[in-house]
Amino acid sequence: MDTFNNDVIVKEIKGRLSIINLIESYTSVKKSGRGFVGLCPFHDDKNPSMHVDEEKGLFHCFSCGAGGDIFGFYMRYNNLSFPEALTELAKKANVEISKSPLKPTKDNSRIGPLYKLNNAALKFYQKTLALKEKGKAAREYLKKRNMPPELIDEFSLGYAPSEWDALAKFLAKNNIPLNLAERVGLIVKRKQGDGYYDRFRDRIMFPIKDLEGKVIGFGGRVIKEDEQPKYMNSPESPVYSKRRSFYGVDKSRDFIRREGRAVLVEGYTDFLALYTSGIKNVVATLGTSLTHDHGVILRRYTENVVVLFDSDESGIKASLRSLDVLLDEGLMPHVAPLPPGEDPDSFIKKHGAEKFSALIESSESWIDFFIDRTLSRYREGSLTMNQLVKEVSELLIKVQNPVERSLNIKKASEKLGIRENEILSYVKHRKGRGQSGSNRTASYSSHEKLLLTVLLKFPELSSVIADKNWPEFIENPEIQSILDEIISGGVHDVSNLLVHFNNRPEQDLISEFLLSSDGITDADTAGNMLESCVRKLTAGKRDARLKALRLEIDQAVKDKDQQAEKKLLKEYSDLRKQK
Ligand SMILES: [Zn+2]
Numbered sequence: 001m002d003t004f005n006n007d008v009i010v011k012e013i014k015g016r017l018s019i020i021n022l023i024e025s026y027t028s029v030k031k032s033g034r035g036f037v038g039l040c041p042f043h044d045d046k047n048p049s050m051h052v053d054e055e056k057g058l059f060h061c062f063s064c065g066a067g068g069d070i071f072g073f074y075m076r077y078n079n080l081s082f083p084e085a086l087t088e089l090a091k092k093a094n095v096e097i098s099k100s101p102l103k104p105t106k107d108n109s110r111i112g113p114l115y116k117l118n119n120a121a122l123k124f125y126q127k128t129l130a131l132k133e134k135g136k137a138a139r140e141y142l143k144k145r146n147m148p149p150e151l152i153d154e155f156s157l158g159y160a161p162s163e164w165d166a167l168a169k170f171l172a173k174n175n176i177p178l179n180l181a182e183r184v185g186l187i188v189k190r191k192q193g194d195g196y197y198d199r200f201r202d203r204i205m206f207p208i209k210d211l212e213g214k215v216i217g218f219g220g221r222v223i224k225e226d227e228q229p230k231y232m233n234s235p236e237s238p239v240y241s242k243r244r245s246f247y248g249v250d251k252s253r254d255f256i257r258r259e260g261r262a263v264l265v266e267g268y269t270d271f272l273a274l275y276t277s278g279i280k281n282v283v284a285t286l287g288t289s290l291t292h293d294h295g296v297i298l299r300r301y302t303e304n305v306v307v308l309f310d311s312d313e314s315g316i317k318a319s320l321r322s323l324d325v326l327l328d329e330g331l332m333p334h335v336a337p338l339p340p341g342e343d344p345d346s347f348i349k350k351h352g353a354e355k356f357s358a359l360i361e362s363s364e365s366w367i368d369f370f371i372d373r374t375l376s377r378y379r380e381g382s383l384t385m386n387q388l389v390k391e392v393s394e395l396l397i398k399v400q401n402p403v404e405r406s407l408n409i410k411k412a413s414e415k416l417g418i419r420e421n422e423i424l425s426y427v428k429h430r431k432g433r434g435q436s437g438s439n440r441t442a443s444y445s446s447h448e449k450l451l452l453t454v455l456l457k458f459p460e461l462s463s464v465i466a467d468k469n470w471p472e473f474i475e476n477p478e479i480q481s482i483l484d485e486i487i488s489g490g491v492h493d494v495s496n497l498l499v500h501f502n503n504r505p506e507q508d509l510i511s512e513f514l515l516s517s518d519g520i521t522d523a524d525t526a527g528n529m530l531e532s533c534v535r536k537l538t539a540g541k542r543d544a545r546l547k548a549l550r551l552e553i554d555q556a557v558k559d560k561d562q563q564a565e566k567k568l569l570k571e572y573s574d575l576r577k578q579k
Contacts (some may be wrong), residue, residue: 016093019070042066044402060511067511079300114239118215125158125205141223162202185235206268213250216240243291247284255280261304273345277353290322295329306363311337330400336363393426444476451533453513458526462487473537
């Protein structure tokens with residue numbers, strides 16, 4: 001979503017809206033020292049731990065780590081994407097977005113032609129499907145699969161003809177650069193001789209679109225059942241990443257919001273089967289299991305996700321990963337077991353849409369389902385009481401929302417017939433050992449923190465470290481990516497930085513560090529602090545390497561490997577000299 005050049009609008013909105021007023025409408029804040037504090041709405045806060053700095057336009061919770069500017073707060077609170085938050089806050093601030101159109105950034109202008117090209121291909125496939133003779137078999141296939149013309153239209157389905165280079169020829173005739181078509185994987189270079197051939201041939205084409213409805217790739221399904229592979233998708237490209245894409249979400253997201261629930265399936269066939277039978281709050285992954293990126297996207301629309309699975313033991317196992325990802329991203333998964341061997345498409349064909357809706361309606365919380373299933377394994381004698389408590393507690397640890405977690409701990413203690421404290425102490429113990437929480441930022445050293453804090457306050461000093469080999473001595477990945485943005489992006493305004501990292505752990509770090517940068521006031525001191533951080537970080541890195549080398553040398557001596565010993569000794573003495 002950072003493909004908008006929205007600097008001007010963002011500045012305008014920030015100038016007009018006060019972060020205190022905005023946050024006050026969600027949680028109470030009161031003056032404290034130079035700033036404001038309030039109860040943090042992003043964790044189960046008992047003592048006010050959220051600090052708000054009006055002047056800097058930032059908030060930060062010193063307990064759970066949530067932080068950012070008004071956009072960050074609004075997105076997080078309402079589960080919105082950046083463009084959605086921008087639109088809504090623009091309204092609140094009376095800033096007209098349509099008068100100042102969102103211009104594409106440099107990045108967007110590089111990938112813009114790829115969308116256009118995909119769109120040209122979509123039109124070509126649609127036209128071919130409509131051709132009297134060429135498209136006949138494909139149209140008959142779609143009819144047989146119960147895909148009505150309205151659906152074919154709504155999802156822009158098409159047909160790739162049974163020829164080696166029909167699309168390549170069409171693109172060439174229309175002066176569309178073939179190397180671009182190769183980049184998005186629509187055509188493939190011939191191994192022998194010149195020219196290209198079409199990747200998709202004699203297939204029904206399902207365009208894959210992003211949230212804004214732009215074509216990012218294609219899925220193709222054979223129409224002759226004996227052809228292989230049955231399904232084929234566009235390869236990864238600058239516009240298409242399967243880890244981040246859902247099929248059909250541009251059409252279904254409003255239904256998901258309205259129903260307060262999403263039904264998760266795999267692939268466009270299952271998606272369209274549900275959608276045509278009136279179950280429109282559906283999303284489908286494409287050739288990959290659910291990823292954390294998918295979880296983040298889903299969370300914008302709903303907390304409740306129904307996962308369908310084959311009800312035998314292996315079907316449950318196959319779904320465990322998705323369920324874990326959902327819990328980890330703070331969503332509440334529900335499960336609806338299908339009869340063994342069935343998928344949504346075949347179930348609807350066999351039993352009808354009403355039965356399927358009933359299945360969704362009766363879906364059960366994954367946590368309840370898991371506890372009941374584990375409890376019956378205990379009753380059968382295949383688990384001890386200790387194992388039972390352990391397995392249930394391990395699942396409850398993954399629940400991110402503290403309110404949900406304590407509710408479920410209560411429920412579990414009732415079902416298992418043990419005291420709440422027994423589960424609670426297990427959960428606390430495991431959490432204390434560094435289990436993932438909602439704040440998953442990796443740890444950083446105090447010098448890494450200081451270095452970034454100084455640079456955030458004085459971005460113009462980035463030249464001090466730009467010519468040093470900083471990725472060598474900065475280890476925290478979030479700090480690395482923020483530094484990279486400041487240095488290579490030439491960032492001088494921290495607001496832009498926050499927008500770039502919208503809704504990510506980087507935002508939390510930036511706001512935390514900015515709010516703790518009050519002691520640093522003049523550029524000279526800041527410059528000296530930077531130099532000293534770099535010295536200490538490089539020295540630390542060197543000492544760690546020296547220590548490792550000593551162990552490696554000992555090992556080489558033990559192994560009587562003289563060649564290795566000699567090489568390691570040389571590295572050791574060279575490194576010592578740098579001290
Ligand atoms: Zn918090």
